[in-house]
Amino acid sequence: MLLKRIAAALTLALGLTHGGYGLAAGDAAAKPASKRPNPQAASEDLLARTVFQALVGEFALQRGDAKLGSDAWTDLAQRTRDPKVLARATEVAGQARQFDRALELSRLWLEVEPDSTQARQSQSSLLILAKRLDELAPQLTQLLEQDKVNLGTNLMHLNRMLSRHEDKKAVQSLVDRVASPYDKLPEAHFAMAQAAANANDNLRALNETEKALQLRPDWESAALARAQLQSRLSIQTAIDSLDRFVNANPTARDARMALARLFISEKRYDDARRHFDRLIKDNPDSPELIYPVAMLALQQGDLNTGRSQLEHLLYTDFADKSSIHFFLGQLDQEQNKADAAAEHFRQVTAGEQYVAARSRLAQLLLQQGKINEAVDLLHNTRGGTATEQSQLVLAESQILREAGRHTDAYGVLEAALKRQPDNPELLYEAALTAERIGQPAALEGHLKHLLSLKPDHAHALNALGYSWADRNIRLPEANALIARALSLMPEDPFIMDSMGWVLYRQGKLAEALKTLEQAYRIKADPEIAAHLGEVLWVLNRKDEAGRLLKEAAKANPDNEVLGAAVKKFRP
Template identity: 65%
Template sequence: MHAKFPVTALALTLGLSLALPGHGAEPVAGKKPRPAAVEARQPEENLLPRVIFQSLLGEFALQRGDTRIGVEAWADLAQRTRDPKVVARAVEVATLARQFDLAMQLSRLWLEVEPESTRARQAQSSLLVLTDRLDELAPQVAVLLERDPGNIANNLLHLNRLLASHKDKKAVQRLVDQLATPYASLPEAHFAMAQAAVNAGDELRASTEIEKALLLRPDWEAAALARAQLQARLSTTSAISGLEDFVTRNPGAGEARLSLARLLIGEKRYDDARRHFDRLLKDNPDNPAVIYPIAMLALQQGDAKTGRQQLEKLLGTDFPDQSMLHFFLGQLDQEQKKLDAAFAHFMQVTTGNQVVAARARAAQILLQQGKPEEARELLHNTRGGNAEERTQLTLAEAQLLRDAGRLSEAYEVLAQALVAQPDNPDLLYDAALTAERIGKPEQLESHLQHLLRLQPDHAHALNALGYSWADRNQQLAEAYKMISRAMTLQPDDPFITDSLGWVQYRLGHLEEALATLERAYGIKADPEIAAHLGEVLWQLGRKDEAKKLLADAIRQHPDSEVLAAAIKKLQP
């Protein structure tokens, strides 16, 4: 009939998997069914017409959304007839209408007329949960547990789910302990107590109960996983050790092995993780939950062949994020110079966080194929879902124009975007670097100073402004302070380290500059860092070392204009 107030047996039950009888009254074993209350009334009280009329009135009222009349009709009928079916429907209607006090009164009536009814007791227990009356709940649930010994293990495991909405987790823990303790010979009882303890923040007690559960049932995978989760909060090594022992004794425990492999990846133990993933793939060759992490691990290890195989296999499964698969496959094809295949993959990225990045890469491919206007059109036709994505599209267009050598146009695109978003940090930073490349240091300084007013600890902005001054041999003391501040914020960044070495060189501190630049070059053998290091070596009189360094660098980066300029400067 209607969705909100279905005319069915009571839907709001305790949630325990107890076997329920039919919708009618539940006879006590050995006794004849109790005659309907309507028939037991005195002859002059013929309630049948009232039952028919009032039940129809109540249902029609509920269908029309008139909750007040619907609830009142069923409640009155329940009290008049004391018929279990009628009372059950009245409890259901009052509960769905969130009239919990009335529903509780009716549930007591239900138990009064049907004291052995499991369904009535379930309904009352549910109401006690909904009204946060845990102190009254224990006896009711205890009876329900006792009456269904065949499902006791499963019912114990459902206790915490039943009480999940209750805010007082300590009270829930006490209740679960009270209900589960009589069944301490069952591992599920200890698991339930462990869950309640975790929710209450009592991790020591949770660990103790999980260990008891595993002693009673050593091959229980769910308990092994719960123990690993607890251990990982304090020591990933302990969690790994426990899971390794478990999967050794239980080789077919796929979930435990998968969790172990993920923990190993987190510890950068990629070879060990790969071994477990290979076993998982052997046991579950078509499982996306196994194939995907294997693909990602292979790519992380530089095994493009395996990564591609697994990603292509995922395309034939029901893996939910097909766009992401196309994005990774596009990257692989782009790296291998298979531009048409890469473009096709990138254009199939239609959902998710990679849409803008995919369109930017597709536009770069069009540029490489000599189609700059088609590349720009592709970006213009890509709609950003939010302000951040629209900014990324602007940055992608600016990069496209820079790569095409159209630097002034790139700067104009960024400047126009800044009119609409004058405080956008990404636009300010990109505009500053582009201004430097077109020979507009004043605009560079203006953009970076604006950005630093917004974000005083923006390490790259500090570095860029400081380096710009150092490179032009201006405001060296201030440049040194800025770059030193950037180094404090990001001490292992090779380019910030290079800037510090360069400003040290400009200040005449050649030995310090040499040590700093050698450290930067050790982090990343970048051609610009090589050019700076070569110049410092030359100024220190170590010209042969400078020549060798620059020669080696130009072999690695034959198209570097920075290196070519450095060699020409030192060896005209």
């Protein structure tokens, strides 16, 4: 980089010697020989001085001394008035954020080279950086006039050029001033619409977009912008607008895709599917279309279409093949095709679905009785983020828990908590696992730590309250904790179950019965059934209790809590 700058400095210096300043020696030709300076000596002196000053400027910049570099180039530019030197001096001053100096140099540059588009562009950029929009309009107008061939394109670039300016109202005013003389061009109205939208002047933006479409009715970008503005007020208006445009312009791919997505947002899946089917017909190998069609088919329960489109994606240039294998693995798993599912999950090697795929593969191994292989798979998987690492730990602890190895599961969680002591998910799971291995003190410790981090964690409040209620201790405090949890999640059947259980422990049988019946209506869970059955039994409604427990046990033969209740109250 330094050598390039030195070479550029030498080029500028040599150019000056044989250019404008070099002519000064020739001007003296008419003078008497005895008084005339030596032309060669003057030229060499100028060359040496110019090269020295240019090198001083470049070496200073390389050392990070922006002030000295800018001073050197500014002095050289003002003395030589050479356009190339002025350009470099302007650039250096701008990079040093000496905007006043850079603007003064750009004015001198335009004075020397009034028709220079580069000079005017530099001055416009500097005015934007210096946030002097009031001086910018004449420069932008001149630039637009100098390039009439690309007038429409340049109008479209106005907002992008001004995008970093924070005062969006000022930008809107500037764009209006510059673009309004060209109101016969659709691009002018589109530029004014963009500026208005950025300034949250939605009505004006919509009006200008309509004017752009009146001048160019088939302009897809304008139709999309109009629909986006309309959707802020009414999704249906945006749908109607795009529907009319697509009917008039059947090959408008982006507009049709936007319309289909709006239908999805409104859960009008059949309408969305109709448009996606047309898009697929016109673009059968387009991954960006095949993917949403596959997802929409799965959403509608059309598993055959969903599968075929996902399999098709594997033979396209779709970038995220791992996600496709994950969804195909899910389909196979749901259809009890364990080997095929496992093969797909193994091919998920990266991306958002990686940890989920490894977890599902571990579950498949567990179902095949390969417990150690499942644990090793998760234990040896490396998560890229702290969240992924905790997800892998939770999956491993779940595998161990389902295998009945509760102590091992707790050990995995404890080790993870040493690395992430404030992780809410790990704390909650460790608390529940501690309860399973008969360590109520550890359960309380984890839950209290979690509640110190998240006082409104409804499930932690419920778990701590239920633990006390189940052990028949600290019942008023347990009731208060569960009541607070219930206020946060009033429709949660498991928190209702906890409330029913603590009310039962407090001897409030009628309230307990009412609460447990409500919970069981929402969720026919075996543990809720066990609690409800016990309350019915104590209320001497033994026949009802027996029928409830028998039906629940038939549906959930392996539930330990329910099994214990059936055994306890068996006649």
